[in-house]
Amino acid sequence: MNPRKTALVTGASRGIGRAIAQRLAEEFFVVGTATTDTGAATISDALGENGTGIAMRIDDQASVDSAYERMADRFDMPSVVVNNAGITRDNLLLRMKAEEWLSVVDTNLNGLYRIVKPALRSMIKSRWGRLVNVSSVVAQMGNPGQSNYVASKAGIEGFTRALAQEVASRNITVNAIAPGFIETDMTAELSAAQVEQMLARIPLNRMGTPSEVAHAVAFLVSEQASYITGVTLSVNGGLHMS
Numbered sequence: 224m225n226p227r228k229t230a231l232v233t234g235a236s237r238g239i240g241r242a243i244a245q246r247l248a249e250e251f252f253v254v255g256t257a258t259t260d261t262g263a264a265t266i267s268d269a270l271g272e273n274g275t276g277i278a279m280r281i282d283d284q285a286s287v288d289s290a291y292e293r294m295a296d297r298f299d300m301p302s303v304v305v306n307n308a309g310i311t312r313d314n315l316l317l318r319m320k321a322e323e324w325l326s327v328v329d330t331n332l333n334g335l336y337r338i339v340k341p342a343l344r345s346m347i348k349s350r351w352g353r354l355v356n357v358s359s360v361v362a363q364m365g366n367p368g369q370s371n372y373v374a375s376k377a378g379i380e381g382f383t384r385a386l387a388q389e390v391a392s393r394n395i396t397v398n399a400i401a402p403g404f405i406e407t408d409m410t411a412e413l414s415a416a417q418v419e420q421m422l423a424r425i426p427l428n429r430m431g432t433p434s435e436v437a438h439a440v441a442f443l444v445s446e447q448a449s450y451i452t453g454v455t456l457s458v459n460g461g462l463h464m465s
């Protein structure tokens with residue numbers, strides 16, 4: 224077993240999750256997930272001796288169960304979990320197909336239940352844990368064309384507050400991070416006009432970087448953040464101030 228605590232980061236193959244995995248690997252043994260074996264191998268290569276990649280789909284209970292079994296055999300169960308994996312399927316509600324609604328809610332919100340529950344058991348036993356759930360600025364702002372995504376992210380923030388109260392007595396903190404407009408594959412789908420419109424609304428007048436989100440996550444899982452629980456920390460360049 225590795226002497227470092229284990230941190231599980233979902234969706235670590237790209238974008239924000241990759242940056243979080245790399246940042247946390249400075250202090251933890253990181254298990255990063257991707258949906259494919261190729262993605263998992265890329266994570267292993269990137270993390271070297273400070274982590275490994277595994278394949279897992281958070282929208283598939285059997286896949287999550289099997290990943291936890293493999294994890295428990297090879298490493299410690301995670302005492303840090305960063306629920307980062309997420310998807311969008313944008314459409315106006317009147318045009319939204321059931322599959323677009325269901326896949327987003329099943330991945331972003333039900334995925335949280337699948338991942339957190341098994342990890343919580345071992346955190347409670349060891350009386351230490353850190354959970355960070357990646358939400359989005361749109362959970363508070365709303366965004367036309369994203370009712371499915373916004374509903375899932377607002378659900379994540381409510382889940383965070385409820386669970387924080389359930390497990391605080393066991394020295395486990397549960398927080399959320401709400402990124403704004405970050406340079407990743409997810410935002411690369413937007414048109415130049417959409418990007419320009421969005422930048423005009425951001426006081427810091429630029430998109431954020433995955434590493435700026437990763438540093439905020441690293442703070443929330445640190446000992447220094449031991450008295451912070453149930454909060455949603457915005458990393459959005461001032462796009463929304465609450």
Ligand SMILES: NC(=O)c1ccc[n+]([C@@H]2O[C@H](COP(=O)([O-])OP(=O)(O)OC[C@H]3O[C@@H](n4cnc5c(N)ncnc54)[C@H](OP(=O)(O)O)[C@@H]3O)[C@@H](O)[C@H]2O)c1
Nearest residue numbers: 234236238239257258280281307308309359405407408409
């Ligand atoms: N980018 C932004 O501006 C922004 C803003 C606010 C919030 N966020 C949130 O931040 C998180 C990361 O966003 P991102 O922009 O870095 O996304 P991204 O570049 O699209 O990467 C998504 C990650 O999630 C994984 N993933 C997708 N579906 C999955 C599933 N069913 N099961 C397990 N893993 C799955 C992907 O794995 P594969 O590589 O194997 O497909 C990938 O690692 C998301 O929760 C997103 O909602 C992003």
